[in-house]
Amino acid sequence: MIRTSRTTRITRAVVAALVVLVLLAALGFIYASPYIALDRVKRAADARDAQTVNQYVDFPALRASLKEQIAALLTRRVDIQKSGNPLAIIGAMIGAALVGPLVDSYATPDGVAAILNGIPPRGEPGERPPPQAGDAAPASSVMAGPPPPKEPPQTTAGYRSLNTFVVTYRHGAGDARYSAIFHRDGLVSWKLVAVDLNG
Template identity: 35%
Template sequence: MTRKIVTGALIAAVVGLAVALFVSPFLTAQAIVRAARAGDAAALERQVDFPAFRASLKSELNARAGLEIRDRAKGDRGLAALGMLLAPPLVEGAVDNFVTPQGVAALVRSGETPQPERPVPADDTPAAPKDKVRQSWAYRGLNRFAVTVTRDDKPDDELVLILERRGPFNWKLAGVDLTPDPMM
Protein backbone atom coordinates (compact mmCIF):
# COMPACT_ATOMS: atom_id res chain seq x y z
CA MET A 1 0.00 0.00 0.00
CA THR A 2 2.75 2.46 0.95
CA ARG A 3 4.64 1.65 -2.23
CA LYS A 4 1.56 2.55 -4.33
CA ILE A 5 1.22 5.87 -2.51
CA VAL A 6 4.89 6.74 -3.08
CA THR A 7 4.68 5.71 -6.73
CA GLY A 8 1.48 7.72 -7.20
CA ALA A 9 3.03 10.76 -5.52
CA LEU A 10 6.12 10.52 -7.74
CA ILE A 11 4.01 10.22 -10.88
CA ALA A 12 1.88 13.18 -9.77
CA ALA A 13 5.02 15.22 -9.08
CA VAL A 14 6.52 14.41 -12.49
CA VAL A 15 3.25 15.24 -14.27
CA GLY A 16 2.93 18.47 -12.26
CA LEU A 17 6.50 19.44 -13.14
CA ALA A 18 5.90 18.74 -16.83
CA VAL A 19 2.70 20.82 -16.81
CA ALA A 20 4.48 23.69 -15.03
CA LEU A 21 7.33 23.60 -17.55
CA PHE A 22 4.87 23.60 -20.45
CA VAL A 23 2.65 26.40 -19.09
CA SER A 24 5.37 28.78 -17.88
CA PRO A 25 5.92 30.68 -21.20
CA PHE A 26 2.16 31.18 -21.59
CA LEU A 27 2.07 32.78 -18.14
CA THR A 28 5.04 35.01 -18.98
CA ALA A 29 3.44 36.10 -22.26
CA GLN A 30 0.23 37.02 -20.47
CA ALA A 31 2.20 38.91 -17.80
CA ILE A 32 3.94 40.92 -20.54
CA VAL A 33 0.63 41.79 -22.22
CA ARG A 34 -0.97 42.79 -18.89
CA ALA A 35 2.03 44.93 -17.92
CA ALA A 36 2.05 46.61 -21.36
CA ARG A 37 -1.67 47.39 -21.23
CA ALA A 38 -1.31 48.74 -17.69
CA GLY A 39 1.81 50.76 -18.58
CA ASP A 40 3.68 49.01 -15.75
CA ALA A 41 7.32 49.71 -16.67
CA ALA A 42 8.70 47.94 -13.59
CA ALA A 43 6.86 44.72 -14.45
CA LEU A 44 8.09 44.91 -18.05
CA GLU A 45 11.67 45.42 -16.93
CA ARG A 46 11.42 42.11 -15.05
CA GLN A 47 10.01 40.31 -18.12
CA VAL A 48 12.26 41.67 -20.91
CA ASP A 49 15.93 40.98 -21.62
CA PHE A 50 16.55 44.43 -23.11
CA PRO A 51 20.08 43.83 -24.51
CA ALA A 52 18.91 40.66 -26.31
CA PHE A 53 15.68 42.31 -27.47
CA ARG A 54 17.58 45.32 -28.87
CA ALA A 55 20.09 43.09 -30.68
CA SER A 56 17.29 41.02 -32.21
CA LEU A 57 15.32 44.10 -33.26
CA LYS A 58 18.41 45.70 -34.83
CA SER A 59 19.14 42.57 -36.82
CA GLU A 60 15.54 42.22 -38.03
CA LEU A 61 15.16 45.91 -38.90
CA ASN A 62 18.51 46.00 -40.73
CA ALA A 63 17.43 43.01 -42.81
CA ARG A 64 14.09 44.66 -43.57
CA ALA A 65 15.82 47.97 -44.41
CA GLY A 66 18.16 46.14 -46.78
CA LEU A 67 15.23 44.64 -48.66
CA GLU A 68 13.45 47.99 -48.87
CA ILE A 69 16.60 49.75 -50.06
CA ARG A 70 17.14 47.19 -52.83
CA ASP A 71 13.50 47.51 -53.89
CA ARG A 72 13.60 51.32 -53.96
CA ALA A 73 17.01 51.57 -55.66
CA LYS A 74 15.60 49.78 -58.73
CA GLY A 75 18.97 48.49 -59.93
CA ASP A 76 20.98 51.63 -59.09
CA ARG A 77 23.95 49.98 -57.37
CA GLY A 78 25.40 53.25 -56.14
CA LEU A 79 22.18 54.30 -54.47
CA ALA A 80 21.72 50.82 -52.97
CA ALA A 81 25.27 50.83 -51.64
CA LEU A 82 24.77 54.25 -50.06
CA GLY A 83 21.53 53.13 -48.47
CA MET A 84 23.15 49.95 -47.13
CA LEU A 85 25.95 52.04 -45.68
CA LEU A 86 23.66 54.53 -43.96
CA ALA A 87 20.84 52.28 -42.77
CA PRO A 88 22.55 50.24 -40.01
CA PRO A 89 23.77 53.22 -37.93
CA LEU A 90 20.35 54.88 -38.24
CA VAL A 91 18.54 51.71 -37.18
CA GLU A 92 20.97 51.12 -34.33
CA GLY A 93 20.54 54.65 -32.98
CA ALA A 94 16.76 54.50 -33.24
CA VAL A 95 16.56 51.12 -31.51
CA ASP A 96 18.92 52.19 -28.71
CA ASN A 97 16.89 55.34 -28.08
CA PHE A 98 13.39 53.94 -28.32
CA VAL A 99 13.55 50.40 -26.93
CA THR A 100 12.70 51.21 -23.33
CA PRO A 101 10.09 49.68 -21.03
CA GLN A 102 7.66 52.34 -22.26
CA GLY A 103 8.55 51.63 -25.90
CA VAL A 104 8.08 47.89 -25.49
CA ALA A 105 4.77 48.56 -23.73
CA ALA A 106 3.63 50.72 -26.68
CA LEU A 107 4.75 48.03 -29.14
CA VAL A 108 2.78 45.29 -27.35
CA ARG A 109 -0.27 47.53 -26.72
CA SER A 110 -0.54 48.65 -30.32
CA GLY A 111 0.33 45.33 -31.94
CA GLU A 112 2.11 47.24 -34.71
CA THR A 113 5.05 45.72 -36.52
CA PRO A 114 8.29 47.71 -36.13
CA GLN A 115 9.65 49.47 -39.20
CA PRO A 116 13.27 50.58 -39.83
CA GLU A 117 12.28 54.24 -39.60
CA ARG A 118 10.04 53.66 -36.55
CA PRO A 119 11.25 50.76 -34.36
CA VAL A 120 8.56 51.23 -31.70
CA PRO A 121 5.36 53.27 -31.56
CA ALA A 122 5.24 56.49 -29.53
CA ASP A 123 4.89 56.01 -25.77
CA ASP A 124 1.41 57.53 -25.87
CA THR A 125 0.16 55.17 -28.60
CA PRO A 126 -3.24 53.90 -27.48
CA ALA A 127 -3.81 50.22 -26.98
CA ALA A 128 -5.53 48.41 -29.80
CA PRO A 129 -8.94 47.21 -28.57
CA LYS A 130 -8.63 43.74 -27.03
CA ASP A 131 -11.36 42.37 -29.27
CA LYS A 132 -9.46 43.57 -32.38
CA VAL A 133 -6.16 41.90 -31.49
CA ARG A 134 -5.49 38.19 -31.88
CA GLN A 135 -2.73 36.31 -30.14
CA SER A 136 -1.37 32.91 -30.96
CA TRP A 137 1.35 30.98 -29.22
CA ALA A 138 3.78 28.32 -30.37
CA TYR A 139 6.92 26.68 -29.14
CA ARG A 140 9.90 27.07 -31.47
CA GLY A 141 11.98 24.51 -29.66
CA LEU A 142 12.47 23.68 -25.99
CA ASN A 143 13.87 27.10 -25.11
CA ARG A 144 12.10 29.44 -27.55
CA PHE A 145 8.47 30.45 -27.58
CA ALA A 146 6.71 32.74 -30.07
CA VAL A 147 3.78 35.02 -29.33
CA THR A 148 2.20 36.24 -32.55
CA VAL A 149 0.06 39.37 -32.29
CA THR A 150 -2.20 40.22 -35.23
CA ARG A 151 -4.62 43.12 -35.52
CA ASP A 152 -7.96 42.66 -37.29
CA ASP A 153 -7.39 45.87 -39.27
CA LYS A 154 -3.91 44.67 -40.43
CA PRO A 155 -4.21 40.89 -40.81
CA ASP A 156 -1.05 40.54 -42.91
CA ASP A 157 1.08 42.55 -40.47
CA GLU A 158 2.16 40.14 -37.72
CA LEU A 159 4.20 41.10 -34.68
CA VAL A 160 6.06 37.99 -33.51
CA LEU A 161 7.60 38.32 -30.06
CA ILE A 162 10.19 35.72 -29.07
CA LEU A 163 10.51 34.54 -25.49
CA GLU A 164 13.56 32.57 -24.43
CA ARG A 165 13.97 30.29 -21.43
CA ARG A 166 16.23 31.71 -18.72
CA GLY A 167 15.72 28.92 -16.19
CA PRO A 168 13.40 25.95 -15.78
CA PHE A 169 10.31 28.13 -15.30
CA ASN A 170 11.66 31.59 -16.14
CA TRP A 171 11.14 33.13 -19.59
CA LYS A 172 12.11 36.58 -20.91
CA LEU A 173 11.07 38.54 -23.97
CA ALA A 174 14.34 38.41 -25.87
CA GLY A 175 13.56 39.04 -29.50
CA VAL A 176 11.26 39.82 -32.34
CA ASP A 177 10.80 38.02 -35.63
CA LEU A 178 9.76 40.32 -38.49
CA THR A 179 10.13 37.62 -41.14
CA PRO A 180 8.32 34.66 -39.60
CA ASP A 181 8.73 31.25 -41.15
CA PRO A 182 5.50 30.42 -43.02
CA MET A 183 5.81 26.84 -41.77
CA MET A 184 5.53 27.92 -38.12
Template identity: 35%
Template sequence: MADTRTLRWLPWIVAAALVALLAWTATGPWRAIEGIRQAVKTENASALARHVDFPALRASLKPQIQDRLVRAAGVDAQSGPFAAFGLSVASGLAGGLVDAMVTPVGLGALMEGRKVWNRVGGIPPPTRSDTSAQPEPIADPRLRFESFSRATATVTMDDGSELELVLTRTGLRWRLAEMRLPPPADPPR
Protein backbone atom coordinates (compact mmCIF):
# COMPACT_ATOMS: atom_id res chain seq x y z
CA MET A 1 0.00 0.00 0.00
CA ALA A 2 2.92 2.38 0.70
CA ASP A 3 4.24 1.65 -2.77
CA THR A 4 0.98 2.86 -4.37
CA ARG A 5 1.15 6.19 -2.47
CA THR A 6 4.76 6.68 -3.48
CA LEU A 7 3.98 5.96 -7.11
CA ARG A 8 1.10 8.42 -7.02
CA TRP A 9 3.45 11.25 -5.86
CA LEU A 10 6.29 10.33 -8.20
CA PRO A 11 4.96 12.26 -11.24
CA TRP A 12 4.49 15.38 -9.09
CA ILE A 13 7.99 15.10 -7.69
CA VAL A 14 9.46 14.67 -11.17
CA ALA A 15 7.39 17.62 -12.49
CA ALA A 16 8.52 19.84 -9.59
CA ALA A 17 12.15 18.89 -10.20
CA LEU A 18 11.82 19.70 -13.91
CA VAL A 19 10.19 23.07 -13.18
CA ALA A 20 12.96 23.89 -10.68
CA LEU A 21 15.62 22.89 -13.22
CA LEU A 22 13.99 24.99 -15.93
CA ALA A 23 13.70 27.99 -13.59
CA TRP A 24 17.35 27.64 -12.55
CA THR A 25 18.46 27.49 -16.18
CA ALA A 26 16.23 30.38 -17.27
CA THR A 27 17.53 32.68 -14.53
CA GLY A 28 21.14 31.83 -15.38
CA PRO A 29 21.90 34.92 -17.50
CA TRP A 30 20.70 37.23 -14.72
CA ARG A 31 22.75 35.35 -12.14
CA ALA A 32 25.83 35.47 -14.41
CA ILE A 33 25.46 39.22 -14.99
CA GLU A 34 25.04 39.80 -11.26
CA GLY A 35 28.12 37.63 -10.57
CA ILE A 36 30.16 39.64 -13.08
CA ARG A 37 28.86 42.90 -11.62
CA GLN A 38 29.80 41.89 -8.06
CA ALA A 39 33.21 40.58 -9.11
CA VAL A 40 34.01 43.85 -10.90
CA LYS A 41 32.74 45.97 -8.00
CA THR A 42 34.84 44.05 -5.49
CA GLU A 43 37.75 43.76 -7.96
CA ASN A 44 37.86 39.99 -7.54
CA ALA A 45 39.46 38.45 -10.65
CA SER A 46 38.98 34.87 -9.49
CA ALA A 47 35.24 35.42 -8.98
CA LEU A 48 35.08 37.05 -12.40
CA ALA A 49 36.81 34.04 -13.95
CA ARG A 50 33.89 31.83 -12.87
CA HIS A 51 31.53 33.86 -15.06
CA VAL A 52 33.69 34.47 -18.16
CA ASP A 53 34.72 32.09 -20.95
CA PHE A 54 38.07 33.77 -21.65
CA PRO A 55 39.08 31.89 -24.83
CA ALA A 56 35.72 32.65 -26.47
CA LEU A 57 35.80 36.27 -25.29
CA ARG A 58 39.31 36.78 -26.71
CA ALA A 59 38.23 35.22 -30.00
CA SER A 60 35.30 37.63 -30.24
CA LEU A 61 37.29 40.75 -29.34
CA LYS A 62 40.38 40.26 -31.55
CA PRO A 63 38.73 40.76 -34.94
CA GLN A 64 36.72 43.72 -33.66
CA ILE A 65 39.85 45.47 -32.33
CA GLN A 66 41.80 44.71 -35.51
CA ASP A 67 38.93 46.03 -37.64
CA ARG A 68 38.92 49.25 -35.63
CA LEU A 69 42.67 49.65 -36.18
CA VAL A 70 42.29 49.21 -39.93
CA ARG A 71 39.39 51.67 -40.07
CA ALA A 72 41.25 54.20 -37.93
CA ALA A 73 44.31 53.97 -40.19
CA GLY A 74 42.20 54.74 -43.23
CA VAL A 75 42.65 53.83 -46.86
CA ASP A 76 45.87 55.84 -47.27
CA ALA A 77 47.64 53.78 -44.61
CA GLN A 78 47.03 50.61 -46.57
CA SER A 79 48.25 51.90 -49.93
CA GLY A 80 52.02 51.62 -49.52
CA PRO A 81 54.01 48.49 -48.67
CA PHE A 82 55.54 50.03 -45.53
CA ALA A 83 52.18 51.33 -44.35
CA ALA A 84 50.58 47.93 -44.91
CA PHE A 85 53.44 46.30 -42.99
CA GLY A 86 53.01 48.79 -40.13
CA LEU A 87 49.29 48.13 -40.04
CA SER A 88 49.83 44.36 -39.92
CA VAL A 89 52.30 44.80 -37.05
CA ALA A 90 49.82 47.03 -35.20
CA SER A 91 47.06 44.47 -35.73
CA GLY A 92 49.32 41.72 -34.39
CA LEU A 93 50.19 43.82 -31.35
CA ALA A 94 46.50 44.51 -30.72
CA GLY A 95 45.77 40.79 -30.92
CA GLY A 96 48.60 40.10 -28.49
CA LEU A 97 47.30 42.78 -26.14
CA VAL A 98 43.83 41.20 -26.19
CA ASP A 99 45.41 37.79 -25.52
CA ALA A 100 47.34 39.17 -22.55
CA MET A 101 44.59 41.28 -20.99
CA VAL A 102 41.54 39.05 -21.44
CA THR A 103 42.68 36.41 -18.96
CA PRO A 104 42.02 36.03 -15.25
CA VAL A 105 45.61 37.10 -14.56
CA GLY A 106 45.39 40.05 -16.97
CA LEU A 107 42.14 41.28 -15.46
CA GLY A 108 43.56 40.81 -11.99
CA ALA A 109 46.57 42.93 -12.97
CA LEU A 110 44.28 45.63 -14.37
CA MET A 111 42.23 45.61 -11.19
CA GLU A 112 45.34 45.68 -9.01
CA GLY A 113 46.79 48.50 -11.13
CA ARG A 114 43.61 50.49 -10.59
CA LYS A 115 43.86 49.88 -6.84
CA VAL A 116 47.48 51.12 -6.83
CA TRP A 117 46.56 54.15 -8.97
CA ASN A 118 43.72 55.01 -6.57
CA ARG A 119 46.05 54.70 -3.57
CA VAL A 120 48.59 57.03 -5.25
CA GLY A 121 45.77 59.49 -5.90
CA GLY A 122 44.70 59.36 -2.26
CA ILE A 123 41.48 57.43 -2.91
CA PRO A 124 41.04 54.79 -0.22
CA PRO A 125 40.35 51.30 -1.55
CA PRO A 126 36.72 50.25 -1.10
CA THR A 127 36.00 47.50 1.36
CA ARG A 128 34.06 44.47 0.17
CA SER A 129 30.88 45.97 1.64
CA ASP A 130 31.49 49.60 0.63
CA THR A 131 31.41 49.79 -3.15
CA SER A 132 29.27 52.94 -3.33
CA ALA A 133 32.17 55.09 -4.59
CA GLN A 134 32.51 53.04 -7.76
CA PRO A 135 30.24 53.43 -10.78
CA GLU A 136 27.77 50.60 -11.30
CA PRO A 137 29.26 48.04 -13.73
CA ILE A 138 26.85 46.67 -16.33
CA ALA A 139 24.24 49.21 -15.28
CA ASP A 140 20.64 48.46 -16.30
CA PRO A 141 21.25 45.59 -18.73
CA ARG A 142 18.44 44.61 -21.07
CA LEU A 143 18.47 40.83 -21.28
CA ARG A 144 17.08 38.90 -24.20
CA PHE A 145 17.24 35.22 -25.05
CA GLU A 146 18.49 34.43 -28.56
CA SER A 147 18.02 30.71 -27.97
CA PHE A 148 17.77 28.26 -25.11
CA SER A 149 21.57 28.37 -24.76
CA ARG A 150 22.36 31.96 -25.74
CA ALA A 151 21.31 35.31 -24.28
CA THR A 152 22.41 38.92 -24.75
CA ALA A 153 22.64 41.71 -22.23
CA THR A 154 22.62 45.12 -23.89
CA VAL A 155 24.16 47.95 -21.87
CA THR A 156 23.88 51.62 -22.82
CA MET A 157 27.22 53.37 -22.47
CA ASP A 158 27.74 56.95 -21.25
CA ASP A 159 27.96 58.24 -24.81
CA GLY A 160 24.65 56.58 -25.78
CA SER A 161 26.23 53.70 -27.73
CA GLU A 162 25.30 50.13 -26.86
CA LEU A 163 27.57 47.28 -25.81
CA GLU A 164 26.23 43.75 -26.14
CA LEU A 165 27.40 41.04 -23.79
CA VAL A 166 26.66 37.56 -25.12
CA LEU A 167 26.20 34.80 -22.57
CA THR A 168 26.22 31.14 -23.52
CA ARG A 169 25.05 28.14 -21.56
CA THR A 170 27.06 24.97 -21.12
CA GLY A 171 25.11 22.49 -19.05
CA LEU A 172 23.50 24.56 -16.31
CA ARG A 173 26.21 27.25 -16.27
CA TRP A 174 25.96 30.59 -18.08
CA ARG A 175 29.14 32.52 -18.91
CA LEU A 176 30.12 35.65 -20.80
CA ALA A 177 31.48 34.37 -24.11
CA GLU A 178 31.38 37.34 -26.46
CA MET A 179 31.30 41.13 -26.51
CA ARG A 180 29.90 43.06 -29.41
CA LEU A 181 31.53 46.47 -29.22
CA PRO A 182 29.54 49.56 -30.22
CA PRO A 183 30.22 50.80 -33.73
CA PRO A 184 33.29 53.05 -33.84
CA ALA A 185 32.70 56.78 -33.79
CA ASP A 186 33.23 58.53 -37.07
CA PRO A 187 36.76 59.95 -37.26
CA PRO A 188 37.03 63.75 -37.23
CA ARG A 189 37.40 65.32 -40.65
Protein backbone atom coordinates (compact mmCIF):
# COMPACT_ATOMS: atom_id res chain seq x y z
CA MET A 1 0.00 0.00 0.00
CA ILE A 2 2.81 2.39 0.90
CA ARG A 3 4.60 1.50 -2.30
CA THR A 4 1.45 2.16 -4.39
CA SER A 5 0.92 5.53 -2.69
CA ARG A 6 4.53 6.54 -3.28
CA THR A 7 4.34 5.39 -6.92
CA THR A 8 1.14 7.39 -7.42
CA ARG A 9 2.78 10.54 -6.01
CA ILE A 10 5.84 10.07 -8.21
CA THR A 11 3.64 9.49 -11.26
CA ARG A 12 1.62 12.65 -10.52
CA ALA A 13 4.80 14.67 -10.07
CA VAL A 14 6.20 13.37 -13.36
CA VAL A 15 2.92 14.09 -15.19
CA ALA A 16 2.75 17.59 -13.65
CA ALA A 17 6.37 18.27 -14.69
CA LEU A 18 5.64 17.07 -18.23
CA VAL A 19 2.53 19.27 -18.46
CA VAL A 20 4.57 22.29 -17.31
CA LEU A 21 7.30 21.50 -19.86
CA VAL A 22 4.76 21.14 -22.68
CA LEU A 23 3.10 24.45 -21.70
CA LEU A 24 6.46 26.23 -21.56
CA ALA A 25 7.44 24.80 -24.95
CA ALA A 26 4.08 25.88 -26.44
CA LEU A 27 4.42 29.40 -25.00
CA GLY A 28 8.00 29.59 -26.31
CA PHE A 29 6.85 28.56 -29.79
CA ILE A 30 3.99 31.09 -29.73
CA TYR A 31 6.43 33.83 -28.67
CA ALA A 32 8.96 32.82 -31.37
CA SER A 33 6.33 32.46 -34.11
CA PRO A 34 6.79 35.94 -35.70
CA TYR A 35 10.56 35.44 -35.85
CA ILE A 36 9.97 32.10 -37.58
CA ALA A 37 7.47 33.70 -40.00
CA LEU A 38 9.94 36.50 -40.79
CA ASP A 39 12.69 33.98 -41.57
CA ARG A 40 10.38 31.87 -43.75
CA VAL A 41 8.95 34.77 -45.77
CA LYS A 42 12.42 36.27 -46.30
CA ARG A 43 13.82 32.96 -47.52
CA ALA A 44 10.79 32.39 -49.76
CA ALA A 45 11.00 35.92 -51.22
CA ASP A 46 14.74 35.57 -51.88
CA ALA A 47 14.09 32.22 -53.58
CA ARG A 48 11.18 33.71 -55.57
CA ASP A 49 8.85 31.10 -54.07
CA ALA A 50 5.62 33.03 -54.76
CA GLN A 51 3.38 30.34 -53.28
CA THR A 52 5.12 30.51 -49.88
CA VAL A 53 5.35 34.31 -50.00
CA ASN A 54 1.57 34.43 -50.54
CA GLN A 55 1.10 32.51 -47.27
CA TYR A 56 3.00 35.15 -45.30
CA VAL A 57 1.97 38.41 -47.03
CA ASP A 58 -1.44 40.08 -47.08
CA PHE A 59 -0.91 41.70 -50.49
CA PRO A 60 -4.10 43.88 -50.48
CA ALA A 61 -3.13 45.34 -47.08
CA LEU A 62 0.53 45.74 -48.13
CA ARG A 63 -0.56 47.44 -51.38
CA ALA A 64 -2.76 49.90 -49.45
CA SER A 65 0.06 50.64 -47.01
CA LEU A 66 2.60 51.18 -49.80
CA LYS A 67 0.20 53.47 -51.65
CA GLU A 68 -0.30 55.60 -48.53
CA GLN A 69 3.41 55.70 -47.65
CA ILE A 70 4.63 56.50 -51.18
CA ALA A 71 1.96 59.17 -51.65
CA ALA A 72 3.15 60.74 -48.37
CA LEU A 73 6.78 60.64 -49.62
CA LEU A 74 5.77 62.39 -52.86
CA THR A 75 3.68 64.97 -50.97
CA ARG A 76 6.63 65.83 -48.73
CA ARG A 77 8.87 66.25 -51.80
CA VAL A 78 6.34 68.50 -53.52
CA ASP A 79 5.92 70.58 -50.35
CA ILE A 80 9.69 71.08 -50.22
CA GLN A 81 9.82 72.03 -53.91
CA LYS A 82 6.78 74.35 -53.84
CA SER A 83 8.66 77.33 -52.52
CA GLY A 84 9.48 79.34 -55.62
CA ASN A 85 8.85 76.52 -58.11
CA PRO A 86 5.88 77.09 -60.46
CA LEU A 87 6.23 73.59 -61.92
CA ALA A 88 5.54 71.92 -58.54
CA ILE A 89 1.86 71.35 -59.38
CA ILE A 90 2.78 69.56 -62.62
CA GLY A 91 5.34 67.52 -60.67
CA ALA A 92 2.69 66.60 -58.10
CA MET A 93 0.30 65.41 -60.84
CA ILE A 94 3.03 63.32 -62.48
CA GLY A 95 4.08 61.91 -59.12
CA ALA A 96 0.49 60.95 -58.26
CA ALA A 97 0.16 59.14 -61.58
CA LEU A 98 3.30 57.14 -60.85
CA VAL A 99 2.21 55.90 -57.41
CA GLY A 100 0.13 53.02 -58.81
CA PRO A 101 2.86 51.41 -60.95
CA LEU A 102 5.45 51.84 -58.19
CA VAL A 103 3.12 50.22 -55.63
CA ASP A 104 2.35 47.39 -58.04
CA SER A 105 6.05 46.70 -58.56
CA TYR A 106 6.72 46.48 -54.79
CA ALA A 107 3.57 44.50 -53.89
CA THR A 108 5.15 41.38 -55.44
CA PRO A 109 7.52 38.66 -54.21
CA ASP A 110 10.41 40.68 -55.73
CA GLY A 111 9.27 43.78 -53.86
CA VAL A 112 8.86 41.84 -50.61
CA ALA A 113 12.40 40.46 -51.06
CA ALA A 114 13.71 44.01 -51.53
CA ILE A 115 11.83 45.33 -48.50
CA LEU A 116 13.02 42.48 -46.26
CA ASN A 117 16.61 42.93 -47.48
CA GLY A 118 16.83 46.60 -46.55
CA ILE A 119 15.89 48.14 -49.91
CA PRO A 120 12.56 49.99 -49.51
CA PRO A 121 10.87 52.02 -52.24
CA ARG A 122 12.11 55.63 -52.40
CA GLY A 123 9.20 57.04 -54.36
CA GLU A 124 11.23 57.75 -57.50
CA PRO A 125 9.42 57.85 -60.88
CA GLY A 126 9.63 54.49 -62.66
CA GLU A 127 11.31 52.84 -59.67
CA ARG A 128 11.22 49.05 -59.40
CA PRO A 129 12.76 46.61 -56.91
CA PRO A 130 16.41 46.02 -57.80
CA PRO A 131 17.20 42.77 -59.62
CA GLN A 132 18.63 39.99 -57.52
CA ALA A 133 21.75 38.06 -58.37
CA GLY A 134 21.27 36.10 -61.56
CA ASP A 135 18.40 38.25 -62.84
CA ALA A 136 18.57 40.06 -66.13
CA ALA A 137 19.17 43.78 -65.86
CA PRO A 138 16.00 45.87 -66.12
CA ALA A 139 15.07 47.52 -69.40
CA SER A 140 16.66 50.95 -69.82
CA SER A 141 13.23 52.60 -69.88
CA VAL A 142 12.50 51.39 -66.34
CA MET A 143 14.48 52.70 -63.43
CA ALA A 144 15.61 50.04 -61.00
CA GLY A 145 15.68 50.79 -57.32
CA PRO A 146 18.94 51.50 -55.54
CA PRO A 147 21.67 48.89 -55.87
CA PRO A 148 21.73 46.32 -53.09
CA PRO A 149 23.74 47.63 -50.13
CA LYS A 150 27.28 46.35 -49.65
CA GLU A 151 26.55 45.43 -46.05
CA PRO A 152 23.29 44.06 -44.66
CA PRO A 153 21.17 46.60 -42.79
CA GLN A 154 21.03 46.80 -39.03
CA THR A 155 17.73 45.30 -37.98
CA THR A 156 15.78 45.27 -34.77
CA ALA A 157 12.67 43.21 -34.32
CA GLY A 158 10.11 42.91 -31.59
CA TYR A 159 6.52 42.98 -30.52
CA ARG A 160 4.74 46.33 -30.70
CA SER A 161 1.66 44.71 -29.17
CA LEU A 162 0.33 41.21 -28.65
CA ASN A 163 -0.80 41.04 -32.29
CA THR A 164 1.74 43.33 -34.00
CA PHE A 165 5.39 42.53 -34.71
CA VAL A 166 7.71 45.14 -36.23
CA VAL A 167 11.08 44.77 -37.97
CA THR A 168 13.02 48.04 -38.29
CA TYR A 169 15.85 48.45 -40.81
CA ARG A 170 18.72 50.97 -40.90
CA HIS A 171 21.96 50.94 -42.91
CA GLY A 172 23.98 53.45 -40.93
CA ALA A 173 23.76 56.05 -38.20
CA GLY A 174 22.67 58.82 -40.58
CA ASP A 175 20.40 56.73 -42.78
CA ALA A 176 16.64 56.83 -42.63
CA ARG A 177 14.87 53.94 -40.98
CA TYR A 178 11.85 52.06 -42.17
CA SER A 179 9.78 49.22 -40.74
CA ALA A 180 8.04 46.09 -41.98
CA ILE A 181 4.90 45.39 -39.95
CA PHE A 182 3.47 41.91 -39.35
CA HIS A 183 0.06 41.16 -37.81
CA ARG A 184 -0.96 37.95 -36.09
CA ASP A 185 -3.15 35.75 -38.30
CA GLY A 186 -4.25 33.00 -35.91
CA LEU A 187 -2.39 31.77 -32.85
CA VAL A 188 1.04 31.23 -34.43
CA SER A 189 0.62 32.56 -38.00
CA TRP A 190 1.79 36.04 -39.02
CA LYS A 191 1.46 38.09 -42.20
CA LEU A 192 3.33 41.09 -43.55
CA VAL A 193 0.62 43.75 -43.83
CA ALA A 194 2.33 47.14 -43.97
CA VAL A 195 5.49 49.15 -44.40
CA ASP A 196 6.27 52.33 -42.50
CA LEU A 197 8.76 54.34 -44.55
CA ASN A 198 9.16 56.84 -41.71
CA GLY A 199 10.69 54.24 -39.38
